Amino acid sequence: MAETSSVKLHGMWACPSAMRAKLALKIKGIDYEHIEEDLANKSELLLQYNPVHKKVPVLVHDGLPIAESLVIIEYIDETWTNPPHLLPQDPYLRAKLRFWAAYFQLVFEMMRKTLILEGEAQKNMLNELLEKLDVAEEGIKEIYPNSVPSFSEDVNPGYLDIVFYSLFGTHEVAKDFLGGVLITPERYPLLTSWIMAMKQVPQVIEVTPPSAKLLGFLQYFRQKYLPPKA
Incomplete structure (x- = not known):
């Protein structure tokens, strides 16, 4: 340590x-x-x-x-300047990672809004959310141009990996509220492989909350913020 x-x-x-x-x-x-x-x-x-x-x-x-x-x-x-480094030294690459981190944060905020909507309003927001993820699926290829993300003892997750996983690593827990899994391998092969690669990292396993506990929290969140029925 x-x-x-x-x-x-x-x-x-x-x-x-x-x-x-x-x-x-x-x-x-x-x-x-x-x-x-x-x-x-x-x-x-x-x-x-x-x-x-x-x-x-x-x-x-x-x-x-x-x-x-x-x-x-x-x-x-x-x-703590010792390796592993979370951000690259190159200013342009750092800027690109910051851009996509901000983009993923925007998409996540849309997902949170989708969780507390119902009916047509939820459907419309979900369609817009999926379109945003379509853009990310293509755009992230510039970060991982030659292969799907992978990590090992010599290759640790960095800044953007951390941000992306923190927002979407447990997205499947919300499937019952969204009408299905949000990030599917059929539509988002790169984003899906990214999540799966992160799930194999020991430090990620340590900080990921149990699915059942998280589901209970999401149910509470949805009930708290869902508009009262007329």
Whole structure:
């Protein structure tokens, strides 16, 4: 494990953003203390460390708080400079990865909205969501032009891998709410193979919440935000 002084992570087990922060720490080999937050009753420390958004995750390094998951990933990579590196050194490649990370975040927000819709409104949003994923399926070929993604002891997941998996790695749990699995191998062979490759990484297995527990959370989320019936 990489040498650390004091590293704490305020997170919540079902939060995709918190998952990506945990995964970045684990891939880099950084020992840290995880502090589970109750988002219905946020701790005073969380509110103190992130007074702007009042959200998880927050990384606290030697008493200094860093908020927002994408910022946290870059901070981790820049502070602990030992390999594996999460972002490439080339500025253009870094920019491309940031672009696709932002794109996937946009698509994920659409998926969350789809979960709390019904009937024709859900169908229309789902069609738009699938079209966005069509664009990603083609666009990601520039990141993996010669083969499907694969990882090993010598090839670790990086910045975009972490972001993508945190958002869509457990998408199949929501199939009952969406009328089927969202990312299918028939329509999205590259995205599907990417998820499957990530699922084989030991650090990913460690941070992925159990499907049954996550399903219960999604059911709660849907009931909480689904508009009341007339």
